Amino acid sequence: MIVTKKTLKKKGNLSQLMIPLIAFGLLIIFNLIRDPGFFSIETKLNNAGNTVLAGNLISIINGASELAILAMGMTLVTAACGGQDISVGAAAAIAGSVFVKVIRGASMVTGGTVILAFLACCVVAMLFGSFNGMLVSVFRIQPMIATLILYTCGRSIAYWINGGATPTIDGSITGAIGSFIPGVPIPTPVIIVVVMIILFSLAFRFTTLGLYTQTVGINQNAARLNGINTTLIKLLSFVILGICVSVAGCIGVCRLQLINHETLLIDIEMDTILAVAIGGNSLGGGKFKISGSILGAYVIQMLTTTLYAMKVSSTDVKAYKAIVIILLVVIGSPVVKRWFTKVMANIRGASIRRLGVKEGN
Amino acid sequence: MKKLLALVLALALCLGLVSFSHADDLIKVGVVNNPPSESGYRAANVADFEAVFTEENGYELKTFYSIKNDEQLQAASGFITDGVDVLLISAAETTGWDEVLKAAQEAGIKVYLFDRMIDIPEDLYEAAVVSDMPAEGAMAVGWLLDQKLDEYKVVHIQGAMGSDAQLGRTGALDEQFAAGTMTKVVQQTATWDEAEAKKIVESVINSGEDFNVIYAENDGMARGAVAALDEAGITHGKDGKVVVMGFDCNKFALREVLAGNWNYDGQCSPFQAKVISDLIKSGETPAEKKIINAERFFDAATITEEDIATYGLGD
Numbered sequence: 235m236i237v238t239k240k241t242l243k244k245k246g247n248l249s250q251l252m253i254p255l256i257a258f259g260l261l262i263i264f265n266l267i268r269d270p271g272f273f274s275i276e277t278k279l280n281n282a283g284n285t286v287l288a289g290n291l292i293s294i295i296n297g298a299s300e301l302a303i304l305a306m307g308m309t310l311v312t313a314a315c316g317g318q319d320i321s322v323g324a325a326a327a328i329a330g331s332v333f334v335k336v337i338r339g340a341s342m343v344t345g346g347t348v349i350l351a352f353l354a355c356c357v358v359a360m361l362f363g364s365f366n367g368m369l370v371s372v373f374r375i376q377p378m379i380a381t382l383i384l385y386t387c388g389r390s391i392a393y394w395i396n397g398g399a400t401p402t403i404d405g406s407i408t409g410a411i412g413s414f415i416p417g418v419p420i421p422t423p424v425i426i427v428v429v430m431i432i433l434f435s436l437a438f439r440f441t442t443l444g445l446y447t448q449t450v451g452i453n454q455n456a457a458r459l460n461g462i463n464t465t466l467i468k469l470l471s472f473v474i475l476g477i478c479v480s481v482a483g484c485i486g487v488c489r490l491q492l493i494n495h496e497t498l499l500i501d502i503e504m505d506t507i508l509a510v511a512i513g514g515n516s517l518g519g520g521k522f523k524i525s526g527s528i529l530g531a532y533v534i535q536m537l538t539t540t541l542y543a544m545k546v547s548s549t550d551v552k553a554y555k556a557i558v559i560i561l562l563v564v565i566g567s568p569v570v571k572r573w574f575t576k577v578m579a580n581i582r583g584a585s586i587r588r589l590g591v592k593e594g595n
Numbered sequence: 596m597k598k599l600l601a602l603v604l605a606l607a608l609c610l611g612l613v614s615f616s617h618a619d620d621l622i623k624v625g626v627v628n629n630p631p632s633e634s635g636y637r638a639a640n641v642a643d644f645e646a647v648f649t650e651e652n653g654y655e656l657k658t659f660y661s662i663k664n665d666e667q668l669q670a671a672s673g674f675i676t677d678g679v680d681v682l683l684i685s686a687a688e689t690t691g692w693d694e695v696l697k698a699a700q701e702a703g704i705k706v707y708l709f710d711r712m713i714d715i716p717e718d719l720y721e722a723a724v725v726s727d728m729p730a731e732g733a734m735a736v737g738w739l740l741d742q743k744l745d746e747y748k749v750v751h752i753q754g755a756m757g758s759d760a761q762l763g764r765t766g767a768l769d770e771q772f773a774a775g776t777m778t779k780v781v782q783q784t785a786t787w788d789e790a791e792a793k794k795i796v797e798s799v800i801n802s803g804e805d806f807n808v809i810y811a812e813n814d815g816m817a818r819g820a821v822a823a824l825d826e827a828g829i830t831h832g833k834d835g836k837v838v839v840m841g842f843d844c845n846k847f848a849l850r851e852v853l854a855g856n857w858n859y860d861g862q863c864s865p866f867q868a869k870v871i872s873d874l875i876k877s878g879e880t881p882a883e884k885k886i887i888n889a890e891r892f893f894d895a896a897t898i899t900e901e902d903i904a905t906y907g908l909g910d
Contacts, residue, residue: 271803278827278828280828281824281828282825288800293794389632393632399638399845399846400845401909489822494787494815495632496633499790545781548783
């Protein structure tokens, strides 16, 4: 009995990752047919004099960094609260603005200044995260409505922090965070994503965060009756998303050493939610798999890069993207999954019957 | 207690009268504009009006900033009720202004439009000081042709599709593509997003296609494009392989032009206040009601520190 349960569970988890993996496979095959050299990686000497890796694959992995980091946090919020935070883009603009403000305030940009600036923006993002979390967990407001407030006013707040225009920052350290550390051929944002993944896995490995989040998402009342502080878990998920927001915001700023409060990580909230959905997570909360969301993020970026490589006309990109995404989400929907399982069972049944007939003969 | 209250009221009344009589010799100006948070351009635009229409220059300034047309309309009606002498408008949308501006005309208020045109009969306003976006594009493309490059393989990064600036800046370049004088390597919108511009240029570099011009429709996107060039080890600017062109004249961009990292930066002048102030003071109605604000451009060969200080936006 126990064994079957375990195998069942394992099977369920695998099928959750099926959709992003299939999407990945299709995109890879499509690109290889279109251009066999699409995924080739080469080393180049950049203008700063470093030898670095380059190629579409690097562009995809590098370009999806902010999205992947936000998707990790968003998965937790989704799982615990059964809703999404639509203010991550605006919050990242605030976090990025704080980061720039602190750095510009310093007379000289040293490693210490950058760490201080990051901590400051982390604190601010966690405060805004707990504001959202408070509305959701204490006042029981629907997450999308609660975060609509910050979504609407976030970029104005970001504007107040630095005033108009697009403030720029200078400095080799912030430049290295946004592109390459001298002597390291891998883009720094990719390294930061890996660090975040390790931190999340450690948190899940050594604390009950994952289990509690899932429990609260599946049945809040049952969780409370079992002594879990549901309010705290929900609040915590938003605070953790706040940390992700600050990391993503800082990467976004460092890439170009400039902050434009209107365009920094614009519309990323929708892509983030999409990454969670493509990753096979239920947007209604409960069971979740962060690895799925991360894969989802890379699928989205690969799709965009593919469309750019195909020189799809600028006015059509979003339409094509929408078509592919509709397909992915429909294929991943429970209805289609059930239908697919039924068809598979029928085929298997038919073949068994045929086999049976054969044996009978 | 009552006496005290009466005293305070009387005092307030006196003060009010005093301030009223004081304001009488100033020209009362009501400005309806978009909020400075909209863009670096708008921030400079708002700052320009607040710097020119001061008490020292003989104005009493009232301002209202909103990105919403209906709020702007309400504010304009409010200014008319307040009895301003002059109304200056940069509308969020081109429609819906007839009623309000007729009311202004009946009240004898002079109306000046700036930055953006409104769909209204010409007799409803004194003058309109606006930017000519197609001329900006033509100026940039003209400069590019003057460079006499052996070939023009252009990566064209567009702004938000359908916006005035995008249409104007794209138009002139599209003519060249159609005429065959320039080759379109890629034409893609980054919707003013710096990071997206970087990704677009990255994908062109990865495809291995050759190009020697980057025409980005604003400074931020040009910066994104240049970041992609830097990471791929492609030289750019005055002595480099790729010609880099941007728009808006942010200070950070002009500094890049001065350093020779970029080649060209075109201006969309946000400075209309002086022109309007001169018109108000002279009391004349210009022969041509639509006044095109003079535009400038800066290139790496001629730009000076002084230009950056005078014309650069932001800091």
